[in-house]
Amino acid sequence: MSLNINLGIWKLASGYFAFYIPYSALTKTFSKGLLPGTDRPIPGFELLPATAIATTITLLTYISLMDGWQYIQRKQILGFSLPIPRTQTFFSGLATATIIATTTLNYTFTGISILFALLLMRGGVLIMAPIVDTIFHRRVQWNSWVALICSFLAIRIAFADVDNYQMTMLAVLNLSAYLMGYVFRLQFMNRLAKSEQKAENRRFFLEETMVTAIALTLIPALLALIGRGEILQQLRSGFTSFLVTPLVLPALAIGLLYACLYFFGSHIYLDSRENTFAIPLNRCSSLMSGLVASLGLTLLLGQKLPSYPQLLAAGIIIIALLCLSIPALQKNFQTQTNAIPQNPVQQIYLFICGGNTSRSPMAQAICNHEIARLLNLSLAELTQAPIQAISAGLDTNPGTSMTLEAQQTLNYLGVTPHTHTTNNVSAEQVEQANKIWCMTEAQCQDLRERFPEAAWKIQRLDPTRDIENPSGGSMETYLAIAQQLQALVSQHLSVQINVSIPRVN
Structure with a gap:
């Protein structure tokens, strides 16, 4: 007799939680101009290039160190054998690059706290979970539904707290782009991966990561090169003058942190269980990290605590996390034996x-x-x-x-x-x-x-x-x-x- 303790997805959630705390706190510190040596708030679009570059380099390095290029299909183009992802994985990678960029930007808008930004982003994705499961005929367990209902209640409470947030049109558009990224990513992931077959999940993850890494830096760079306007001017500054300032090092750290949490978060989504389990688990982990990051900024930099409704919403999220964890832990701690039932009717x-x-x-x-x-x-x-x-x-x-x-x-x-x-x-x-x-x-x-x-x-x-x-x-x-x-x-x-x-x- 032995204990079968399979807590892989919970270890992933712990890793995601650990990296999200410094990522969100450091990004918000930049946007408020609170970092030592900063004489002004750094706009999100000026910060984005350095963070994108660091994430790109980290993800491509990871593929190389893990010998991941062999899992990506190759095609002969002009005499060269090049890694070419499948069409749907290509679009999933573009969607993921959009998610990464808009996530960082969401923490840089004035009038939106870390916790409220997380509640906004996570609420929209939580709505998608049962819809995607229904489309792909995945059975949704009772505890996942309970956790989802708790998550919806938390979002509703946060939105009711109208005196403690400001939503600009740019913030709304950025949030919309973030959610559309998940609309595409989740459907491609469910079609090509999210399987018990580790080889297929690995192939999808590596192909998507390659596209994400390249697009994350290339697309903003092209926009900065050819575009006009205040926002694109901030992008150009991010790719030029900002890169030679002392602030580039902590900005690069933000990109490195996101690359790490991307690894943990993506593998939570790739778990073969229904999205109504995996998505709330991912969302709850990040919400809890946002709460810890907010408290850290209060203690270290004297920033305002999250409002009471936002804290209440976070407490309800804890209940949702417990709803997800109890049945899964009961299943994983069951004892197992290799004995076959006696005289089975085959x-x-x-x-x-x-x-x-x-x-x-x-x-x-x-x-x-x-x-x-x-x-x-x-x-x-x-x-x-x-x-x-x-x-x-x-x-x-x-x-x-x-x-x-x-x-x-x-x-x-x-x-x-x-x-x-x-x-x-x-x-x-x-x-x-x-x-x-x-x-x-x-x-x-x-x-x-x-x-x-x-x-x-x-x-x-x-x-x-x-x-x-x-x-x-x-x-x-x-x-x-x-x-x-x-x-x-x-x-x-x-x-x-x-x-x-x-x-x-």
């Missing part, structure tokens, strides 16, 4: 395609991998487990192996390919199977005609569309199909596991 899930060389064996491997994870088993123990996946074909060349591309794709996703030889679906398999999933509607019809007595348990894996055959296609095609299979299998399996199969703890 359920069989049968995946069907045409030739049984690509789609159905990939679905089989992905399903067994997920079963092993959910039941805390090794792959070797699956034969004794209460549930197992198999595959077959409607028109195969018996004895053929899984395609090499399918095996490579599974390895890329972190799924161990099984020793596979093709076989035609048999009456025995159909009879024993509890669930039968085909790749196309035509295959469902064919199988129902062959085995009409089993028609009730034959379904298309994706109820809305056929899953195309990747055979003969590129590795990108195989990867796209495998990711589609992975999402569908996980969705079906989570329902079956929760409803009918006891987890092994």
Whole structure:
């Protein structure tokens, strides 16, 4: 017997909290002109270039030190092999760069405290969490809903405190850009990552980080170069005269701090649990850090304490954090054993395609991998487990192996390919199977005609569309199909596991 203590996301939240305190405090100190050696408040757009440069350098250095370039797809352009992210990851990176820039600017507006700025930013993102989960069919746990309701109440209290904040049009526009950044980032993240597969999450994170790092400095630099007006003049000063002042060092520190908290915050979002869990956890961590930073400025620099309504809102956020933590901690501290239930009644899930060389064996491997994870088993123990996946074909060349591309794709996703030889679906398999999933509607019809007595348990894996055959296609095609299979299998399996199969703890 041993304790299974899996507190990874809570460690990430702690790291995010720790780095956000000095980041937000130092940024607000700049904007108020309170830093030693400062003779005036530093406008946010003048401060932004130095912070962006530091974040860019830190993120690109991280990719290099972690040998991350190998996980980013490369293409030949003018004879050079260049790292080129996927289209959706590219736009996610642009959205993330927008989030980073607008976050820093939000702490520099006059009349907006650290705590109130955080409440504004976090409130909008909290609204998105259940919407995104609903769109992507993620089950939202009760404790996540309770935490979300508490968060909404905190935002409402903060907004009612009209005497302790000032909202300019520029602040409203900046907040809107921040929230739009999350609108795009969350949907791309849910489509391409936020999975149990660490390899896919790592690939998304590294591709997004590369785009974010480059865009964060390049776009403001281009605007400063070609634009006119007071704001863009401040940007130009930030890229020129400000960089040779003594203040550049603490400004660079702000960028370094954000790069660190970006690492922790992004990995919280990438946790496979529903957004209505991960997002409030991230938001609560930053709100608490904002409270600590505000108190620090009061004690060290004599700044005004946050108002009573803002403090009350922060207290409600603590309740939200407890709602999130208690069920998760109970689950993680459960004792576990490797023993298999005695005499289990095994359920069989049968995946069907045409030739049984690509789609159905990939679905089989992905399903067994997920079963092993959910039941805390090794792959070797699956034969004794209460549930197992198999595959077959409607028109195969018996004895053929899984395609090499399918095996490579599974390895890329972190799924161990099984020793596979093709076989035609048999009456025995159909009879024993509890669930039968085909790749196309035509295959469902064919199988129902062959085995009409089993028609009730034959379904298309994706109820809305056929899953195309990747055979003969590129590795990108195989990867796209495998990711589609992975999402569908996980969705079906989570329902079956929760409803009918006891987890092994």
